[in-house]
Amino acid sequence: MKILVCISNVPDTTTKVKFKEGDSLFDDSGVQWIINPWDELALTRAMELKEDAGNSVNEICVIHVGGASADATLRKALAIGADKAVRIDACPADAYHVAGQIAEYLKENPFDIILSGIESSDYNGSSVGAMIAEFMDYPGISSVTSVNLDDDDIQINRAIPGGKQVLKTEAPFVAVVQKGIATEPRIPSMRGIMMARKKPLEVKPAVELEVLTESIKFELPQEKGACKMIDSESAEQLVELLKNEAKVL
Amino acid sequence: MSVIAFAKNWNGKFKNSTFELVSYTKALANQLNTNMVVLSIGEVAEEELKLLGNYGADKVLTVSNPQLNTLTSRAYADIVAKAANSVEAEVIVLSDNNSGKAIAPRVSVKLKAGHVAAVQELPLSLDPFVVKKSVFSGKAFGHIQIKSDKKILTIAKNCFGLVANPCDVAIEEFALDIDTNLFKVKIIQEEEQKDKVILSDADIVVSAGRGMRSPENWTPVEELAEVLGAATACSRPVSDEGWRGHEEHVGQTGKVIAPNLYIAAGISGAIQHVAGISRSKCIVAINTDPEAPIFSVADYGIVGDVMDVLPRLTKALRNSKS
Amino acid sequence: MNFEFTEEQLMIRDAARDFAQRELLPGVIERDEKAIYPTEQVKKLGELGFLGMLVGLDYDGGGMDTISYVLAMEEISKIDSSVSVIMSVNNSLVCWGVEKYGTEEQKQKYLKPMARGEKIGAFLLSEPEAGSDATSQRTTAVDMGDHYLVNGTKNWITSGKTASTYIVIAQTNPELKHRGINALIVEADSEGISVGPHENKMGMRASDTHSVMFNNVKVPKENLLGEEGFGFKFAMKSLEGGRIGIASQALGIASGAYELALKYAQERKTFGKEIINHQAIAFKLADMATEIEAARFFCLKAAWLKDQGKPYGHASAMAKLYAAETAMKVTTEAVQIHGGYGYVKEYHVERLMRDAKLTQIYEGTSEIQKIVISRGLVD
Numbered sequence: 001m002k003i004l005v006c007i008s009n010v011p012d013t014t015t016k017v018k019f020k021e022g023d024s025l026f027d028d029s030g031v032q033w034i035i036n037p038w039d040e041l042a043l044t045r046a047m048e049l050k051e052d053a054g055n056s057v058n059e060i061c062v063i064h065v066g067g068a069s070a071d072a073t074l075r076k077a078l079a080i081g082a083d084k085a086v087r088i089d090a091c092p093a094d095a096y097h098v099a100g101q102i103a104e105y106l107k108e109n110p111f112d113i114i115l116s117g118i119e120s121s122d123y124n125g126s127s128v129g130a131m132i133a134e135f136m137d138y139p140g141i142s143s144v145t146s147v148n149l150d151d152d153d154i155q156i157n158r159a160i161p162g163g164k165q166v167l168k169t170e171a172p173f174v175a176v177v178q179k180g181i182a183t184e185p186r187i188p189s190m191r192g193i194m195m196a197r198k199k200p201l202e203v204k205p206a207v208e209l210e211v212l213t214e215s216i217k218f219e220l221p222q223e224k225g226a227c228k229m230i231d232s233e234s235a236e237q238l239v240e241l242l243k244n245e246a247k248v249l
Numbered sequence: 250m251s252v253i254a255f256a257k258n259w260n261g262k263f264k265n266s267t268f269e270l271v272s273y274t275k276a277l278a279n280q281l282n283t284n285m286v287v288l289s290i291g292e293v294a295e296e297e298l299k300l301l302g303n304y305g306a307d308k309v310l311t312v313s314n315p316q317l318n319t320l321t322s323r324a325y326a327d328i329v330a331k332a333a334n335s336v337e338a339e340v341i342v343l344s345d346n347n348s349g350k351a352i353a354p355r356v357s358v359k360l361k362a363g364h365v366a367a368v369q370e371l372p373l374s375l376d377p378f379v380v381k382k383s384v385f386s387g388k389a390f391g392h393i394q395i396k397s398d399k400k401i402l403t404i405a406k407n408c409f410g411l412v413a414n415p416c417d418v419a420i421e422e423f424a425l426d427i428d429t430n431l432f433k434v435k436i437i438q439e440e441e442q443k444d445k446v447i448l449s450d451a452d453i454v455v456s457a458g459r460g461m462r463s464p465e466n467w468t469p470v471e472e473l474a475e476v477l478g479a480a481t482a483c484s485r486p487v488s489d490e491g492w493r494g495h496e497e498h499v500g501q502t503g504k505v506i507a508p509n510l511y512i513a514a515g516i517s518g519a520i521q522h523v524a525g526i527s528r529s530k531c532i533v534a535i536n537t538d539p540e541a542p543i544f545s546v547a548d549y550g551i552v553g554d555v556m557d558v559l560p561r562l563t564k565a566l567r568n569s570k571s
Numbered sequence: 572m573n574f575e576f577t578e579e580q581l582m583i584r585d586a587a588r589d590f591a592q593r594e595l596l597p598g599v600i601e602r603d604e605k606a607i608y609p610t611e612q613v614k615k616l617g618e619l620g621f622l623g624m625l626v627g628l629d630y631d632g633g634g635m636d637t638i639s640y641v642l643a644m645e646e647i648s649k650i651d652s653s654v655s656v657i658m659s660v661n662n663s664l665v666c667w668g669v670e671k672y673g674t675e676e677q678k679q680k681y682l683k684p685m686a687r688g689e690k691i692g693a694f695l696l697s698e699p700e701a702g703s704d705a706t707s708q709r710t711t712a713v714d715m716g717d718h719y720l721v722n723g724t725k726n727w728i729t730s731g732k733t734a735s736t737y738i739v740i741a742q743t744n745p746e747l748k749h750r751g752i753n754a755l756i757v758e759a760d761s762e763g764i765s766v767g768p769h770e771n772k773m774g775m776r777a778s779d780t781h782s783v784m785f786n787n788v789k790v791p792k793e794n795l796l797g798e799e800g801f802g803f804k805f806a807m808k809s810l811e812g813g814r815i816g817i818a819s820q821a822l823g824i825a826s827g828a829y830e831l832a833l834k835y836a837q838e839r840k841t842f843g844k845e846i847i848n849h850q851a852i853a854f855k856l857a858d859m860a861t862e863i864e865a866a867r868f869f870c871l872k873a874a875w876l877k878d879q880g881k882p883y884g885h886a887s888a889m890a891k892l893y894a895a896e897t898a899m900k901v902t903t904e905a906v907q908i909h910g911g912y913g914y915v916k917e918y919h920v921e922r923l924m925r926d927a928k929l930t931q932i933y934e935g936t937s938e939i940q941k942i943v944i945s946r947g948l949v950d
Binding site for chain 2: 015095163164215231232
Binding site: 071072075076079184187188189190191193194196197 | 578579581582583585586589590593618619620621623624628632633634635
């Protein structure tokens with residue numbers, strides 16, 4: 001079996017977000033770029049599946065739609081253990097565009113399992129995985145918290161509000177994964193970093209695709225008013241304020 | 250032309266978020282000077298469907314096939330797209346919850362409809378069609394223009410509220426063939442916690458952090474949640490340490506929530522945590538450190554030890570109730 | 572000139588940073604206070620390949636350059652110098668020497684497991700009567716024909732108890748003075764070796780520092796490193812590289828303390844404003860940042876020379892001297908900026924200050940570095 005992990009390259013989660021050019025563009029000066037945390041967990045789970053002898057997973061490929069600035073992120077994925085990286089050379093316009101590019105690649109290069117993080121921590125499209133499933137006419141499963149292969153029999157856990165479901169499906173399929181899919185991302189080893197040098201990072205030209213949406217402006221949330229401080233002995237006063245001032249009780 | 254909303258049900262029942270969706274879609278239809286259709290999938294009793302009329306729905310299409318009682322995103326997306334086509338919908342609106350997130354992208358591809366998730370309010374302009382959504386995990390908003398003729402939105406919880414708008418409902422069965430090929434995912438087991446308030450639905454959330462000092466100290470949190478009818482949540486370090494389950498983790502890499510009231514007990518308020526709660530209507534922070542960043546996003550603050558303050562708050566609430 | 576790091580070097584730095592944050596930060600205060608050896612942490616460090624990162628791929632190492640080593644040492648030392656000293660000794664004192672001067676058999680037998688981090692190495696040079704003055708070795712390795720017979724005591728040995736492989740510097744031909752000294756690979760479980768009690772140190776308390784006693788220890792002839800009489804030169808060569816490790820450690824201690832002080836100064840308010848807005852504190856931070864940057868350049872320059880195959884002993888002495896002095900100064904200021912909080916363990920800076928002191932002392936005191944530097948001036 002072959003696993004494809006979709007990777008997006010996002011600002012580090014501690015980034016303080018700023019904009020430039022009349023608030024029309026994200027200001028990326030001084031920003032540290034990382035693998036989208038959910039995608040990194042998806043890659044970790046893919047690695048675990050490959051290392052487990054109880055299934056036939058033998059190849060892990062990571063794919064990204066974007067410019068050359070993401071190559072460092074892709075090489076990190078190779079250092080962690082992916083066998084191959086593919087970058088579709090395009091400016092990622094929106095989720096439809098990104099998913100369409102990945103689907104085009106999948107048509108030529110089939111995979112059994114496609115993993116995508118629940119959302120990217122930048123534009124929070126949360127749509128790419130489900131769109132790939134639709135482009136390919138594959139089953140797609142969202143809110144996935146575990147993917148298990150028992151001799152290639154696929155069993156998936158999915159979070160539902162207040163509970164969980166255990167599902168079975170057939171390959172090929174797309175799983176949109178969230179926290180829980182793996183415990184923590186892996187740190188690349190020195191050997192892994194050396195090996196990554198020799199692994200392929202293919203750059204593919206993008207296909208022509210319509211762009212359906214466009215970000216035209218950004219704004220920061222309004223500053224909150226000052227916090228009203230209440231004495232720690234006066235719990236009654238807080239209850240009173242929540243009832244009559246904030247009106248939330 | 251029309252606007253269509255997909256009203257998801259849970260075991261045949263709608264939630265407040267469904268009615269918020271209908272309220273929003275009605276306002277959007279008015280803005281566009283067109284009519285609204287609400288689509289329901291799976292078996293829902295007529296009285297329940299009629300509740301949608303309280304928020305402005307005058308036409309409800311229902312696909313009351315028991316095969317569709319549980320969500321299958323592929324089949325649901327197929328139905329939503331067909332229904333949207335049949336009523337010549339220009340805009341399709343869903344709630345930004347698990348099902349909306351699973352269905353909307355598929356419909357977007359089927360109809361080549363530009364999709365924007367987690368929309369915060371009615372469109373900022375209609376021509377061009379621009380909506381506002383949260384980006385960078387709640388750290389900012391983006392104005393997104395949808396360029397395609399058809400548009401599909403999922404709306405963020407608590408972004409619009411409920412708007413009463415009673416009208417008579419015409420319920421119509423939407424007949425279509427269901428492709429059994431679309432049911433390749435089989436549910437083999439399901440567990441649901443019936444007795445607990447569900448975090449993503451909760452109007453009030455009591456959340457606790459490392460300030461609780463140990464997992465054995467959670468009783469005051471649970472007692473406060475109980476008296477408030479609130480869901481419990483926690484910060485990332487707490488779920489990473491295994492003090493509480495991952496499903497309770499609120500923040501940038503956990504759940505992003507928007508309750509009416511969020512009580513943060515012993516949470517310092519790291520930027521990633523704040524990203525997950527910033528859309529809460531009212532935030533109360535309790536922390537021993539007066540300089541903790543959580544106070545800069547809170548509406549009300551108490552400097553003190555959570556182990557003292559929480560029981561006091563629980564007691565005050567009980568007294569005010571009785 | 573090129574001041575850009577390669578993508579790979581940055582990846583190594585990030586890996587070291589992630590490791591330090593995730594694996595070393597939790598429990599670092601307790602390990603220091605109770606002098607608990609970081610067994611688990613060192614094991615993971617080995618699994619990631621940091622313990623043998625400078626060793627070539629053919630011998631199961633990481634095949635990394637010295638620039639990457641500086642970056643990794645800095646990141647790990649920001650959090651836990653007790654761990655980074657183990658990494659430094661294993662990499663630059665023990666593995667380096669075996670790889671550079673060892674026979675193929677020695678490399679297969681001793682280097683590979685150390686490069687993989689499965690076994691830890693220790694470097695036994697200092698003696699009760701010969702610390703900085705390494706020429707007057709009292710430990711003897713008498714040539715018995717088919718083996719050496721080693722007797723004597725070594726002091727202040729990092730990883731003295733944990734290490735499986737020792738490199739021992741000992742006198743074979745006293746009449747030849749320092750030209751009679753040999754370097755031997757000695758297995759730590761050889762008969763006749765005993766390890767003294769754990770040294771209760773001021774800083775780097777979690778690393779295990781011991782004295783090691785040799786009483787008629789038989790060492791096979793094939794364990795001689797380099798030629799007969801090469802031991803002193805071997806030790807000096809090893810220390811040239813070791814200094815890059817310790818200089819980078821000092822750099823990390825300094826930058827770790829500086830980062831904490833900077834963060835604290837932006838959060839802590841006095842007289843109605845954050846203390847960074849008081850010039851007295853702002854200027855301290857400016858000096859700290861500048862000196863750290865200078866120390867970093869010294870370390871990277873020495874590493875670069877080593878990677879280029881150029882002489883680096885002079886540069887590494889300057890790096891070690893400057894970085895250690897900077898670490899002491901910066902950590903002292905970081906404690907000062909923290910005020911009372913700086914004096915309690917919870918805020919980390921007092922530990923960094925205690926750790927900093929050792930960098931001025933071990934692997935050649937600051938005074939010894941000045942001797943090396945000044946001799947280099949007139950050569």
